[in-house]
Amino acid sequence: DTGVSQDPRHKITKRGQNVTFRCDPISEHNRLYWYRQTLGQGPEFLTYFQNEAQLEKSRLLSDRFSAERPKGSFSTLEIQRTEQGDSAMYLCASSRPGDEQFFGPGTRLTVL
Amino acid sequence: AQSVTQLGSHVSVSEGALVLLRCNYSSSVPPYLFWYVQYPNQGLQLLLKYTSAATLVKGINGFEAEFKKSETSFHLTKPSAHMSDAAEYFCAVSNGNNQGGKLIFGQGTELSVKP
Numbered sequence: 001d002t003g004v005s006q007d008p009r010h011k012i013t014k015r016g017q018n019v020t021f022r023c024d025p026i027s028e029h030n031r032l033y034w035y036r037q038t039l040g041q042g043p044e045f046l047t048y049f050q051n052e053a054q055l056e057k058s059r060l061l062s063d064r065f066s067a068e069r070p071k072g073s074f075s076t077l078e079i080q081r082t083e084q085g086d087s088a089m090y091l092c093a094s095s096r097p098g099d100e101q102f103f104g105p106g107t108r109l110t111v112l
Numbered sequence: 113a114q115s116v117t118q119l120g121s122h123v124s125v126s127e128g129a130l131v132l133l134r135c136n137y138s139s140s141v142p143p144y145l146f147w148y149v150q151y152p153n154q155g156l157q158l159l160l161k162y163t164s165a166a167t168l169v170k171g172i173n174g175f176e177a178e179f180k181k182s183e184t185s186f187h188l189t190k191p192s193a194h195m196s197d198a199a200e201y202f203c204a205v206s207n208g209n210n211q212g213g214k215l216i217f218g219q220g221t222e223l224s225v226k227p
Contacts, residue, residue: 033214042202042217043156058213091155098213100146103155
């Protein structure tokens with residue numbers, strides 16, 4: 001399968017802990033996006049990369065959130081000092097410039 | 113700024129009936145418009161997209177949508193609903209290649225199909 005993959009699929013953590021998620025895009029896609037989806041809502045844009053450069057960050061991405069794409073391939077999203085309000089589905093998508101985005105299965109985060 | 117409004121958070125139809133999911137958009141530039149479907153605990157799958165070519169767009173699984181600039185609408189239809197169509201549907205807008213092509217989503221419409 002050459003689609004977008006995300007790891008882990010589910011993460012349960014205690015408030016105050018740090019968590020890190022990984023996204024592996026489709027190999028020939030140089031754009032990578034992160035979205036957050038809370039229950040009953042549509043996905044909200046967090047940030048995107050073109051190759052290794054992070055070109056835009058949403059206001060939703062507080063200082064506790066950091067994303068990297070060090071070699072222009074996979075990306076990581078880290079949340080420090082998690083809060084209950086961080087509980088959500090974190091979706092990754094990839095695309096070629098101007099093309100449709102392909103989404104991964106998501107990582108569901110539960111903060112207790 | 114761009115935005116999307118999906119009218120009706122929940123739509124219920126009988127199997128074999130017409131499916132109509134409504135989407136209105138706001139955009140200061142010619143928009144790219146998308147419909148995605150999401151099954152429980154899964155990511156989003158693209159149903160169809162409008163990128164300034166034909167205004168009637170055909171997608172997968174028998175769905176289609178019509179771009180109406182005068183009405184700022186991009187409603188999704190399917191002539192005959194199937195049980196497997198039950199899912200959450202999201203309409204989204206982007207600026208195409210501008211602003212990195214980020215998607216702005218509506219709130220979603222949950223489609224239920226009754227036997």
